[in-house]
Amino acid sequence: MRVAPFLPVILIASLNVAVAGDEVAAKCLECHDPEDSLSLAGEGVDYIVEGMNMIRSGEIRHPESLEGLSDEDLKAIAAVLDGGG
Numbered sequence: 001m002r003v004a005p006f007l008p009v010i011l012i013a014s015l016n017v018a019v020a021g022d023e024v025a026a027k028c029l030e031c032h033d034p035e036d037s038l039s040l041a042g043e044g045v046d047y048i049v050e051g052m053n054m055i056r057s058g059e060i061r062h063p064e065s066l067e068g069l070s071d072e073d074l075k076a077i078a079a080v081l082d083g084g085g
């Protein structure tokens with residue numbers, strides 16, 4: 001409940017950083033929804049970015065490719081996933 005007021009702030013912040021990243025984040029939430037067992041909400045942006053870096057470089061297998069996304073995109077998407085979308 002206490003997190004709710006901050007969600008719009010996180011969304012607006014990520015939109016400012018990269019609109020493309022925000023569109024991708026919507027796709028990520030199809031699997032990493034806060035209600036889902038794969039939720040990344042509350043894991044922390046640094047942790048999520050680290051995992052995304054490994055996915056982008058092909059170090060770990062993942063159903064969704066992150067190829068072509070910039071570091072800014074990764075941060076913006078991580079902020080959305082960490083905040084629970």
Ligand code: HEC
Pocket residue numbers: 024025027028029030031032038048049051052055062063064065066077
């Ligand atoms: C089709 C479903 C699906 C979609 C869409 C999806 N993921 Fe995943 N993701 C998974 C699965 C499955 C795992 C592996 C979970 C495990 O093995 O613990 C995973 C793992 C991850 C991890 C590693 C988490 C960890 O435990 O360190 C990250 C980070 C991640 N996904 C980010 C993303 C991002 C960013 C997107 C959007 C571009 C995305 N995922 C879209 C299914 C999905």
